Every structure is written in C-alpha cells, then in structure tokens.
Amino acid sequence: MSGSLRYVVGDATSPDGGDDRIIVHVCNDIGGWGRGFVLALSARWPEPEASYLQWYAARSTNDFALGAIQLVPVEPSVWVANLIGQRDVVAGPDGPPVRYDAIEKGLNLLTTAAKDGGASVHMPRIGSGLAGGDWEVIEGIVNRTLVAGGVSVTVYDLAG
Numbered sequence: 001m002s003g004s005l006r007y008v009v010g011d012a013t014s015p016d017g018g019d020d021r022i023i024v025h026v027c028n029d030i031g032g033w034g035r036g037f038v039l040a041l042s043a044r045w046p047e048p049e050a051s052y053l054q055w056y057a058a059r060s061t062n063d064f065a066l067g068a069i070q071l072v073p074v075e076p077s078v079w080v081a082n083l084i085g086q087r088d089v090v091a092g093p094d095g096p097p098v099r100y101d102a103i104e105k106g107l108n109l110l111t112t113a114a115k116d117g118g119a120s121v122h123m124p125r126i127g128s129g130l131a132g133g134d135w136e137v138i139e140g141i142v143n144r145t146l147v148a149g150g151v152s153v154t155v156y157d158l159a160g
Contacts, residue, residue, distance in 0.1 A: 003151040005143060012037070012156035013044045015122035020077045022119045024110055026085035026127045028097060029066055031056035035089075036130045041080060048072045048080040055082070067105030071113060079119070081110055086131040096132025103127050104141045111149035120152040 008016065015021040025037050033042075033049050042049045051072045055064050070082040083106035086097035103126065114121050127133035146153050 003147040003149065003153060005139075005147050005153045005155070007155045007157065009159050010156050011040070011158065012122055012124045013040050015078065015120075016154060017120055018077075020079075020117050020119035022071070022079045022081050022110065022114055022117075022121050024069075024081040024083055024107075024121055024123045024126060026098075026103065026131055027052060027082050028086045028089050028131075029064075029084050030088055032089050037124050045074040045080070047074050048082060052082045066099055066102035067109075069106045069109050069113070081106075081113075081121075083107070083110070083126070085127055089130070091132060098127045098131035098133030098138075100127075100133065100137055100141060103133075103138060104145060107141060107145035108149075111145050111151055114146070114151045115149060120154065121146055122154045122156065124156055124158075 012023055015023055033052055051070060055062060055070050066084050068084050072080045074080055085099055085103040085106055087099050088097050125135050127138045128135040142153055
C-alpha cells in the first residue's frame with residue numbers, strides 16, 4: 001500500500017483532516033528551542049517544548065540522539081513529533097546542521113507510529129529552513145519512508 005504526498009498553502013500547526021494527525025518537525029541535538037517553526041508550535045501548545053527540554057535534560061538516561069523521535073499529544077487527535085534531525089544550530093566543518101541520515105531514521109520510526117495509529121503526517125518543509133537542508137533531498141526521504149510505507153503526508157507552505 002502506498003501513501004500520498006500533497007502540498008498545500010496553510011499553517012502546519014492547524015493540520016487538515018479529521019483523522020489522527022501527527023505534526024513532525026526537526027529539532028537540534030543541543031537542547032535549543034526558540035527559532036523557526038518551533039515558535040509557531042510553542043505559540044499554540046506548551047507541551048512540545050516542555051517535553052523536548054525534559055527529554056534533552058534526561059538524555060543520559062533515554063534515547064535522545066540524532067534520529068530519535070518523541071511523540072507529544074497536544075489535542076485529542078493531534079500529536080507533535082519532535083525529530084532530532086540536526087547537529088547543533090550552526091554550520092560546521094561537515095556543512096549545515098541538517099543530518100539527512102537522522103531525518104531518514106526518524107521518519108522510518110514515524111512511519112511505524114503513524115501506521116500503527118492510523119494517523120496522517122503533517123509538516124512544514126522540515127530540515128530545509130534553519131537546518132540548511134535541501135528540500136529536494138528531504139522530499140526524497142519523505143517519499144522513501146512515509147509515503148512508501150503507506151502514510152498520507154501533507155506539506156504546508158505559508159501564504160505569501
């Protein structure tokens with residue numbers, strides 16, 4: 001069974017549909033929260049930021065690492081997936097902060113979670129903003145993981 005990928009103009013914090021929905025976004029691996037899409041998440045719900053910061057604080061005793069995901073319930077049928085997909089927040093000798101392999105690992109985990117829960121996945125163009133990634137590369141990862149795994153994905157672009 002194959003999923004689908006569609007693009008809409010809208011706000012990823014207000015995902016379309018009446019089914020169970022998971023909003024995925026990329027986080028860094030240094031405990032930083034405060035720029036980019038996370039500002040919109042925090043303006044709408046306090047739980048994703050609080051959960052991410054707790055996850056980071058306890059990282060020596062949990063799975064917090066590149067490629068890990070954390071599903072945070074924010075409404076009765078809406079979750080936010082914090083996906084650790086960028087190393088630090090600035091470019092280094094290895095290039096921009098984005099880590100494509102970590103995004104792929106996290107989206108593979110998310111594919112299983114979405115299928116098990118019968119959920120669709122919603123996102124901005126993850127990893128291609130502050131993380132510095134190439135959306136065409138990331139779109140390929142989305143197609144190889146979520147879409148090939150039978151999950152319906154909606155990518156949101158803000159108007160204007």
